[in-house]
Amino acid sequence: MSENAAKHILIVDDEPNIVLSLEFLMRRRGYEVSTASDGEEALAAIEARKPDLLLLDVMMPRKDGYQVCQILRERDDTADLRIIMLTARGRDVEREKGLSLGADDYITKPFSTQDVVTKVRQLLGDA
Structure with a gap:
């Protein structure tokens, strides 16, 4: 990681196993991570602190990914x-x-963790 502050990623998914694996993966790459389990929670989290990138599940309760x-x-x-x-x-x-x-x-589930990391790094300019 450079001397810049760690980039912040918000992971939004209603499947705890996916959240845990993505959170682990992103933290291991030096990103700061927060999570939300539905669309309403995601919007509240973004209101509180805008992330640099959002990993957003489509199928969720209380506002789906398309609505968010x-x-x-x-x-x-x-x-x-x-x-x-x-x-x-x-x-x-x-x-x-x-x-x-x-x-x-x-990204389509099930996904390769390397694909997720690659896409995140490309979008954040860390590739």
Whole structure:
């Protein structure tokens, strides 16, 4: 890690195992991590402290990932937030919807941890 402060990643997923594995992976790479388990919690967390990047699950209770992405893109203070959507639905139509709502990238579950790290590093300019 450079002398810059650690970049902050918010992981939003309602599956604890996925949150734990992503959190471990990102911390090991030197990122600061916080988590949320649904869309409402994610928006509150972003309100409290804007992350550098959001790993956002699509299928969640209390606002899904598409709704959260759309809300964030409509707000001036979060319009530039890096968003990678995570989904178990790998169909092109879901991918297109996520990208059209403003997601920067899209990862299908189950995912390779190396793919996630690579995409995060590319979007944060750490690659």
